[in-house]
Amino acid sequence: MHKEQVLLLALVPAVLGCLNADSNSCASFIKSQVATASPFCATFTKTVVTATTGLPSWATNCSNKPSMISAECSCAYTGGSNPTTTLVTTTRAATATTTTTRAATTTGSGGTGTGCAPVNQLAGFGASASGAGTSGGTTVTSCSALTAAAKNGGVIKVSGLLSGCGVVDLISGTSLLGVGSNSGIVDGGIRIKDANNVIVRNLKFSPAKKGDAVSLDGATNVWIDHNEFYSLGLVGGKDDYDGLLDITHGSNLVTVSWNKFRDHWKGSLVGHSDNNASEDTGKLKVTYHHNSFNNVNSRLPSLRFGTGHMYSNCYTNCPTSGVNSRMGAQVLVENCSFTNVPLSVVTNLDSDANGYATERNNIFAGTSTTRITQASSFSPPYSYTMTSASNACGCVNSSAGVGIVTF
Numbered sequence: 586m587h588k589e590q591v592l593l594l595a596l597v598p599a600v601l602g603c604l605n606a607d608s609n610s611c612a613s614f615i616k617s618q619v620a621t622a623s624p625f626c627a628t629f630t631k632t633v634v635t636a637t638t639g640l641p642s643w644a645t646n647c648s649n650k651p652s653m654i655s656a657e658c659s660c661a662y663t664g665g666s667n668p669t670t671t672l673v674t675t676t677r678a679a680t681a682t683t684t685t686t687r688a689a690t691t692t693g694s695g696g697t698g699t700g701c702a703p704v705n706q707l708a709g710f711g712a713s714a715s716g717a718g719t720s721g722g723t724t725v726t727s728c729s730a731l732t733a734a735a736k737n738g739g740v741i742k743v744s745g746l747l748s749g750c751g752v753v754d755l756i757s758g759t760s761l762l763g764v765g766s767n768s769g770i771v772d773g774g775i776r777i778k779d780a781n782n783v784i785v786r787n788l789k790f791s792p793a794k795k796g797d798a799v800s801l802d803g804a805t806n807v808w809i810d811h812n813e814f815y816s817l818g819l820v821g822g823k824d825d826y827d828g829l830l831d832i833t834h835g836s837n838l839v840t841v842s843w844n845k846f847r848d849h850w851k852g853s854l855v856g857h858s859d860n861n862a863s864e865d866t867g868k869l870k871v872t873y874h875h876n877s878f879n880n881v882n883s884r885l886p887s888l889r890f891g892t893g894h895m896y897s898n899c900y901t902n903c904p905t906s907g908v909n910s911r912m913g914a915q916v917l918v919e920n921c922s923f924t925n926v927p928l929s930v931v932t933n934l935d936s937d938a939n940g941y942a943t944e945r946n947n948i949f950a951g952t953s954t955t956r957i958t959q960a961s962s963f964s965p966p967y968s969y970t971m972t973s974a975s976n977a978c979g980c981v982n983s984s985a986g987v988g989i990v991t992f
C-alpha cells in the first residue's frame with residue numbers, strides 16, 4: 586500500500602471494523618461485485634466524502650453512508666489502476682489498543698510495540714500456570730540431558746536445537762524455556778500428559794513424521810508462549826505429520842499466546858474425537874491470543890466440546906479453514922485479522938454436530954469468509970488486553986515467536 590493511502594485510511598475511523606461479507610450486504614457487494622465496486626472504490630477512497638450526494642444506487646445497501654462505503658472499500662481494495670489484483674491485507678494506520686483492566690502476571694523480559702498489547706503478560710484460561718518460574722534450573726544441550734531433566738521437572742532451559750529426542754514427557758511443575766533465539770526441539774516433540782501447571786516458552790518445535798510437536802493429554806493449567814511451530818509446508822501427504830499443538834483428553838485451562846504457527850497441514854486440534862463427550866464436556870477451555878498462523882492448512886484451532894477464546898491473532902494464507910467449532914463447542918473470535926482464509930470461522934464442518942461461534946471486530950480480507958450457523962453464548966470470565974484487528978498482524982509478526990522473551 587502506498588504511504589498516501591495509508592494516511593488517507595487513517596482519516597477514516599470506520600476502517601477499523603471490516604464487516605462480515607457473509608452477513609452484511611454492503612460488505613458483500615463491495616467484495617463480490619469487483620467490476621462495479623473496485624473502480625468506484627479506486628476513486629472514492631481518495632476523497633474525504635462528507636455528503637451522500639453522488640453515491641451510486643447500490644450504495645443503498647451501504648445505508649448511503651460514505652463512511653461505511655469508504656471503510657468497506659478500504660477493507661476490500663487498495664484502489665489505484667489495477668484494483669482487482671490489489672486486495673487489502675491489513676491496514677497499519679495508527680489505531681488504539683483496546684485495554685481492559687486486568688491482574689497481569691509479568692515475568693521475564695520483553696518489550697511492547699506501539700499499538701500492541703503487552704507482549705509478556707499471562708492472561709486467559711491458563712492464567713494460573715506458573716510452572717516452576719523462570720529462574721535457575723538446569724540447562725540442557727542434548728536429548729539425553731533433556732530426557733533426564735524432564736523426569737525431575739522444575740526449570741529446564743534448552744540451549745540449541747535438539748534433534749531426534751523422540752517424545753519427551755513433562756511432569757507437573759515444569760518450566761521448559763528456550764535460551765536465546767535459536768533453541769528448540771526438532772524431529773521430535775513433547776507431551777504433557779496427566780500433568781498440571783506447566784509452561785513452555787521461547788522454543789522452536791518441528792515434529793517428527795506421524796507425531797505431534799506439542800501434545801497436551803489430560804493436562805491442566807498450561808501456558809504455551811512465544812514459540813515457533815512448523816514443518817515443511819503444504820507438501821507431501823496431509824497425514825505425514827500430525828498436529829503442531831494438540832490439546833486432548835479432557836485437558837483444561839490453557840493459554841496459547843504469541844506463538845508462530847507456519848508451513849504445516851494440521852495446526853492445533855482441541856478435542857480428539859466426536860465420540861467421547863464425557864471426557865471433554867466442561868473441559869477444553871482454551872485461550873489463543875496474539876498468535877500467527879501462516880500457510881497452515883486447517884485447525885486454527887479445531888475445537889470440539891470445549892470453550893475457546895481467540896483474540897488478536899493474525900491468520901494469513903491458510904487454504905482450508907481457520908477456527909473450526911464442532912460438537913457444541915463455544916467459541917468467541919474477536920479482534921483477529923484473516924487474509925485469504927476460506928471459512929475463517931466455521932461451525933458446520935467435519936463433525937456430526939455443529940459448534941457455536943460469535944465473531945466481532947475481526948477483519949476478513951482476500952478470500953476469507955465465515956460460515957456461522959449458530960451464535961455462541963460464551964463470554965470470557967477474565968479480563969484481557971487486546972490489540973485491534975488492524976494492528977494484529979503487525980504486532981504479532983514483530984513480537985510473536987522466539988527471541989522476543991528470552992531466557
Ligand SMILES: *[C@@H]1O[C@H](CO)[C@@H](O)[C@H](O)[C@H]1NC(C)=O
Nearest residue numbers: 610611614642643644645646
Ligand atoms: C442489496 O442487498 C439485498 C439483500 O442482500 C440484495 O438482495 C440486493 O440485490 C442488493 N442490492 C444491490 C443493488 O446490490
Ligand SMILES: *[C@@H]1O[C@H](CO)[C@@H](O)[C@H](O)[C@H]1NC(C)=O
Nearest residue numbers: 834857858860861863864865
Ligand atoms: C474416553 O474417555 C475416557 C475417560 O473419560 C478415557 O479413559 C478413554 O481413553 C477415552 N477413549 C477414547 C477412545 O478416547
Ligand SMILES: *[C@@H]1O[C@H](CO)[C@@H](O)[C@H](O)[C@H]1NC(C)=O
Nearest residue numbers: 681683919920945946973974
Ligand atoms: C476489539 O474488540 C472489542 C470487543 O469486541 C471492541 O469493543 C473493540 O472496539 C475492538 N477494538 C478495536 C481497536 O478494534
Ligand SMILES: *[C@@H]1O[C@H](CO)[C@@H](O)[C@H](O)[C@H]1NC(C)=O
Nearest residue numbers: 674675677879901978979982
Ligand atoms: C505478517 O506476516 C504474514 C506472513 O509472513 C504476511 O503475509 C503479512 O503480510 C504480514 N503482515 C504484516 C502487517 O506485517
